Amino acid sequence: MTTETSTTEYEKYYVPEKSKLAVFATIGLILSIFGASHGLNEMTFGDGEGSWTILWVGLLFFAGTLFSWFRITIRENIAGMNSAQLKKSYVLGMFWFIFSEVMFFFAFFGTLFYVRTLVGPWLSGEGEAGRMNSLLWEGFQYSWPMATTPQEAVGGAGSQLIANNGEFHSYHKSMAFSEASAWYAWLPLWNTIILLSSSVTVHIAHLGLLDGNKKKFNIWLGLTVLLGITFVGLQALEYYEAYGHYGLTLNSGIYGSTFFMLTGFHGFHVMMGMTMLLIQWIRSVKYGHFTADDHFGFEASSWYWHFVDVVWVFLFLFVYIL
Amino acid sequence: MFLRAKRLGALALGPVLMLVGLLCAGTAAAASKVNEVNMSPGATSVGQSIFDLHMTIFWICVIIGVLVFGVMFYSIYYHRKSRGVTPATFHESTKVEIAWTVVPFFILVAMAVPATSTLLEIYDFEDAEMDVLITGYQWKWKYEYLNETGDNVQFFSNLRTPQGEIYNTEEKGEHYLLEVDEPLVIPVDTKVRFLVTANDVIHAWWVPELAVKKDAIPGFINETWTHATEEGVYRGQCAELCGKDHGFMPIVVNVVSKEEYATWIGEKQAEAAEIKKLMAQSFTLDELMERGKGVYDRSCAACHGAGGEGGLGKPIAGSPIATGDLSGHLEVGINGVPGTAMQAFGGQLNDVDMAAVITYQRNAFGNNMGDMVQPIDVFNHKKG
Amino acid sequence: MGDHHHGPAKGLSRWLFTTNHKDIGTMYLWFSFAMFILGGSFAMIIRAELFQPGMQLVDPLFFNQMTTLHGLVMVFGAIMPSFVGLANWMIPMMIGAPDMALPRMNNWSFWILPPAFLLLASTLFMEGGAPQAGWTFYAPLSTTYAPPSVTIFIFCIHVLGISSIMGSINIIATVMNLRAPGMTYMKMPLFVWTWLITAFLLVAVMPVLAGAVTMMLMDVHFGTSFFSAAGGGDPVLFQHVFWFFGHPEVYIIILPAFGVVSQIIPAFSRKPLFGYDSMVYATASIAFLSFIVWAHHMYTVGMPIAGELFFMYATMLIAVPTGVKVFNWISTMWRGALTFETPMLFSLGFLVLFTIGGFTGLMLSIAPADFQYHDSYFVVAHFHYVMVAGAVFSMTAAVYYWLPKWCGRMYNETMGKTHFWISFIGFNLTFFPQHFVGLAGMPRRIPDYALQFTDFNMMSSIGAFIYGSSQILFLYNVIATIVAGKPTSDEKVWDGAEGLEWTVPTPAPYHTFETPPKIDPVHAHS
């Protein structure tokens, strides 16, 4: 016979009997993508009717379902139904979820790497695979951030040798440090400081919790959320400047494309992480949740936060500095 | 039980027959073109190298296959429960496991050697005696003979098979779907470099017997080359899905003697000079209509229908553009409608053909506008 | 709360709200079969149009939509969900777990699939038609030149990705956390191993696919230039991102199939699986290698020669671990006591035909030769050998093998064998001649072809109808078994079968292993 303890643990593995959550979440998700796709098609192709409403309804429905999903899970935990083994399933789940997010960003970083080190030079007629390309893009000089798009180099969409599939204008000021007016006016630097310190604050909060010091926990976690909000605010400011003053937009060729794709998805993830932390903060402050040895909700959110932070470090390096 | 054994025999028979089929495929390579079962070595030395490589790997696979399946069928036959055997219990053997990891590895190395040298041969783009720029369009090819003097000869090459053959109202011809109005002509015994690109989506230029396949990527130029050692007509097709008529953009290459090639290119240059002259000329409505019909059938009918009834493109019959303001019609014809399949034909048709086809569209299909466009109008419109 | 001894609920709510791994597995299996029929019907339209030269049934644009949807529905709708269904049913029973680790999420992973496919299929009726750029949807044909349905398609891919990722996380958590005491990793049945590794692959590459379609979305609607040279991007970039997902994807399809065959062959050889350890390492090596070979689908795009050589060598290497598997299966049979019930027949069909498909794969991996093979019917023949005779045959074998355990009734053996032989003949008649036309120069994805390819295409179409019809027999046999098959309560069903799933009663009760079983330490693995 194997050890007694582990057997009793298995007996407690909680398998919920029935749940409406999945079906509701499905309705929310499918409504959202239905609304989003028809809305976008209306925007771009001019067909499809009033679909943005469907998107919002779907998203609201989805958010509501997720809310009750987590509420139920938390209540089950409080009711003592979650064995240590079940908690380990949650840990594994969160870990691999974050891993999948890493791979999502990997696709975009890979893209950045590919266009910067290979495609750019090829388009300007360099390298084994690009040596004939100057026939198509005569006069195109490559640099990063790209000063002109190949299209502009040959004199606009009307003069390029391939079919016109959009107009790509370059920016007049990039996000690189060299183009900032002064180091203290360079937002990315501040953002980096803010995000890095928020990783520290969330760790201090965790230490507080492990000590059983709930007050310390609440304060430092709250601070983390505030830092997150500041980050998003500055990021919004940066976008405003990019569009309003730098002429840097989604249409600014591949530099604009990769810049907004990476920072945009990162910003979106910051908002998600922030919301997660905020919820944990409310749970702790308002409902007194979490103890020194039972605080998975917080732990998972903080892992996520660290992940978002690490992504930023890479972003700072590859998008802004190098 | 006997019945079962017979079925097992059938199980064995299937693959064996198939292998035999393939074997014959290998040996009958030079047989007739219809129902050809193997790759052709074609008319180039690269093609021959590829073919040899293909056959080598094929035979290695066949041998491995015969061994592996041989053991399997032996086991299926002799180790059946119905023969009353008691199963053995062994379930590992480090020695054989290492052997069948290492041996295949060395077989692979043996394959990689000729593969690498053939690849290096294919990638040797130097010393070409002439360059042809090939541009893929939805759904035709443009060939441009790059000439040092800048006097390039260029033309489009369209599918020549009539719609009637495709839609089964006419008897299909011998080269059904593999025939074009103007083939690419290159000299024999000459290393010809192809610069391959595309205008809209990705296409791929493939002529099996010249052992050339290269993707045509819009915005990038790929290099490839051929060195045909035999005169003849070689046919191929676009090999990358490029939209509706992907199956209808054939390639025909005439490999001719060097003398013939010189004559041909001379004629082409004369023709180009002729067009230049025509551009300065005026035409009568009838002349334009006649020429225009030809251009329309070749370049527009695929989308707008032979009778102007529309299809992928909007109908021309009664079209507000074709029955409206002349300059609006010219604008669509020359610069296309961005974001739709209606391309800018300004770069594809010369001014004479453009003038003719616009005139044709305005007067055919019951549009009867009675007006006409001269080459000079097209020229002026392009100038802006 | 703790009372777990309910049977299933009644009516529709049982299926909608269920958290039971067996119910969810069943739903996955039926759903995937429905998709198999849908994707198969598209294939029948393709084959009917290709029966003879000339355009007969459909117009070229619709043909492209059929090709595209056939590929998408078969890969994402039929094969992948079918193996997820099998995983749901079998993994908890094989490792002695009470259920999947995250049961509610499990239900969600399933339920987002049917509406997503419904949405995808509905694009057939949209203006401009369904997606038509192939299942590989290369930009810019799939972006700048695509009909509006591309937007829906993109979001559907996102949903499929979410489903696969959640499903995989569930499997990983179950295998890593819910094994019965004593069920060490190296004692797990091989099916569990192959699925664990497949799940890792899925979590790693589905997000990359999501990244690819997201970039498409941006190019289509927001004016970015990821895939346009005019803005400094590159259409080929799309191919790199896609195949970084796409190549591991084909092993996602085949690894669970390897797992199934590794369960069935020992059972009908009455002899333990040969080389268990090397099977595990081979699976892991295949998975690892699958990440560094993607550009073998792109030999003709104009890569620099160094890239070309790297990807060629790496791809060829995959033959080594795959060979190890093939040799192990054959050694398992060697000096066993073989019988040839339907599951075994399909497994042997798999073994032979998959190996042939593997050989053609190896031929394709030789870059210079691929310059001639690429985008021809030779490729189509290759991947149907590995995917239909590989994945589908193995899945069919799995259904025959475990069906008696699932429903406590025995299928009709004669019908099963007939199904096999018709399938085997029909399959080869369909796809073997495609090698010939491919080598002779017939490109893929064309609705009409030159006259010299006529005879082989006719054979191919006839074969396709035969193979397709044999699936009716399969469907009938399965339903007849469930409704009126000969009841059996033999726990083992097959005298040679080994493993925990054969220790529970037949039919398998609604809940199994609510308390973990004791694992016999001597008995290594099935």
Ligand code: HEA
């Ligand atoms: C289940 C899916 C599956 C599997 C398992 C495989 C397995 C393999 N595939 Fe295949 N492949 C596809 C699905 C699959 N493929 C699909 C869907 C496409 C087309 C996609 C598209 O364009 O739409 C494709 C296309 C494809 C291409 C691109 C062709 C082209 O477009 O030009 C290549 C090129 O290298 C390739 C190679 C291989 C190789 C080397 C293997 C190897 O894993 C095979 C290894 C197995 C063996 C070799 C046999 C057994 C081994 C032995 C008995 C040992 C001894 C053998 C030797 C030493 C030779 N495949």
Ligand code: HEA
């Ligand atoms: C695992 C995946 C999978 C499976 C199972 C199949 C199954 C089949 N495929 Fe496959 N196929 C692909 C994956 C798959 N395919 C992919 C990825 C492509 C590439 C797409 C692209 O180019 O983008 C492709 C492309 C492809 C082509 C090339 C199209 C082209 O290039 O234009 C062809 C042509 O013959 C074809 C045929 C078939 C046939 C006849 C079957 C048969 O096995 C199907 C049999 C099943 C049924 C028929 C349904 C069940 C039966 C019934 C409903 C009963 C009724 C039947 C009758 C009345 C006959 N497929």
Ligand code: CUA
């Ligand atoms: Cu051009 Cu296919």
Ligand SMILES: [Cu+2]
């Ligand atoms: Cu691959």
